[in-house]
Amino acid sequence: MPADTKNTALLQAVFDAAVDAIIVADQAGIITSANAASSQVFGYSTEEMLGQNVTMLMPESEAVRHDDYMARYLETHERRVIGSGREVQGKRADGSVFPLYLSIGELEVEGKPTFVAILHDLTKRIEAQEALARAQRMEAFGQLTGGLSHDFNNLLTVIVGNLELLEMRLEGDAHQELIADALEAAEVGAEVTSRLLAFARRAVLTPESININKALNLKALKDLTGSLGPRHKLVSKLQLEVWKIAVDVTQLQTAVQNLIENARDAMPDGGTVNIETRNVEIDAAQAAQDVDLKPGRYVALSVTDAGNGMPNEVQRQVFDPFFTTKPRGKGVGLGMSMIYGFVKQSGGHITINSESDRGSTVTLYFPALPERADDAEAMPGPSPSIGHGELVMVVEDDDRVRRLTCERIQNLGFRVIEATSAQQAYDLLQTTPDIALVFTDILMPGAMSGYELAQRVRHDLPDMKILLTSGYAGELLHDARQRLEFPLLRKPYRQSDLATHLQALFPAR
Structure with missing residues (x-):
């Protein structure tokens, strides 16, 4: 086989195998050749492109610039810089506009200039860049939101809880209406925080x-x-x-x-x-x-x-x-x-x-879960009578939240003992054998979190009842596909929510 024939066959193989679009056009912009990748990039068949002006592959703004350049070139033969790449916009057969990286080469064919354009579709790269930028924004936003929401949800827990206590103690329609409006406003605040945490993927989820x-x-x-x-x-x-x-x-x-x-x-x-x-x-x-x-x-x-x-x-x-x-x-x-x-x-x-x-x-x-995944058990509704004097240990570092929680639990028929850190709670368990339930916030000061406390208690005292609470669990519960092994009560919560969870742990006898 002659060398020229081998070279031609080699160039044709490269042309056909290229993953980027390769478009060959004459000096008038008429497409004389297009590889298979061009069809995938632009959505036209090769036959539809051949004999057409390259402006069919451009949005109007790019087509105008191309026509201006070609008019100057045909008149003056002044070439633009050949070989240098730049980002341009392409237009697919369906009319959609998308980003491309364009490199152009020029050669003489039978004494006439011929242009070879190599076009790389940038859509996936830009999508990946946008996804990375969104993830970075989300991470920064999540760190800000998470830090604020923990304290904010503690404040809302105090507000909602004290309003409910007032609602039980005060009489008169005017007072009840004011309290109901305040409770509704607090719940709206909790919903805003919940949505912010959900966006940042830091919501405390309870998947079933x-x-x-x-x-x-x-x-x-x-x-x-x-x-x-x-x-x-x-x-x-x-x-x-x-x-x-x-x-x-x-x-x-x-x-x-x-x-x-x-x-x-x-x-x-x-x-x-x-x-x-x-x-x-x-x-x-x-x-x-x-x-x-x-x-x-x-x-x-x-x-x-x-x-x-x-x-x-x-x-x-x-x-x-x-x-x-x-x-x-x-x-x-x-x-x-x-x-x-x-x-x-x-x-x-x-x-x-x-x-x-x-x-x-x-x-x-x-x-989708594996086909044999077990159904989650439905949580029973609260019973009018829940506690029978059982001792509940409340583990909470915020003084206001802890005082309120203790009163709420006592109102449901339980006794309470308090701990301000996970380590203190663990030590109390060693000296107080009649504790029936550990009710702990997840985020706690010190080396041990409430979640780590729950895990150690489960290991040491397998029969101990455990209930977690949190308005923000930090990095702990990022993946909702991992089912939490302990029941979780999200802050801020109503008295009825607390009663429902305690009822599930202490069924009516």
Whole structure:
């Protein structure tokens, strides 16, 4: 085989095997050759590109610059710098604009200039950069939020608890109304903190092994439908045999309610909100198409509307805390950020498919549990009579919270003993054999946390009842897929919440 023929065959093999798009065009910008990767990058077949001007692959702004350059070149033969790369915008067959890195070479073919463009799709790289930047923002935001929320939730616990004690002691409708308003305001404050922690993936979650359809039962869907109003309706399409997942049911229902309300707001003139569940198996090829998505079995939950949709610039910011497109007073911009953090902390993934004036579909992916995962046991409701004089050790370093907690527990029929640190509590256990329950905050001063105290007590005293509480658990509970081995009561909590947990530990006799 002659050398020229070998070289030509070699160049053709490189041309065909290249993973980047290679476009060859003449001096008029007409495409004379395009490799297979060009079709994957731009969405046109090779036949559709051949004979067309390269401006078909450019958005209008890039096409104008290209035409200006080619006009000057044909008139003056003044070349731009060849071989130097730069970032440009490309346009796919579906009209979408995306980033490219462009390098151009020039050669003479039969005495005429021919241009060879090598184009590398930057979409994945930019998505990865944005994901990294979002993760860094989230980490910084989480550190700030976590430090504040621990103290803030302790304050709210004191406020809510003392208001409830006043509610029991004061008589008169005027007093009751004032207390009810104050309690409602405190709960709103707790919800804001909860959403901030959820976004930062520092929420204290209590995951359960559930069937997602049962969590979105008829009553829950009816309640959600009630929030839509008369001009909207909710249509559900729930796959019958969905795999089980491990999620915090309360957070899941809150997330779905936020999505449905967002869908409602996107259709001000009315319309249908569709909610769907289905099993999904993501293979390696599919996972490679989306940053942070891993191969495996998932249960997907989608909420779809036919509303205004979201332009690209809104989609890029939609998960940022306090970002909202709603009018002042209609939202604080924490709904989508809370959903994002909750899904990520649950080991899942979230996607948005949306176009302006064509509606939106938000899909939450939750990892499926092994098929033999046990169902979580339902917690029984509180009984009017709970304690029978059993001794409860309250482990809490905040004096106000500890005093309040002791009074609340005594009101439920228990005796109490106090400890201000995990080490003091552990020492008291050695000298006080009649303690029946250790009720400890997770974050404690000193070398031993409340969680470490619980683990040591479980090891030394396997029959000891243990109840944890926290408004922020730091790095302890980052992965919601790991089921906590101790019951957990989240701060701030109502007296009824405390009663429910104690009832589960001390069933009525």
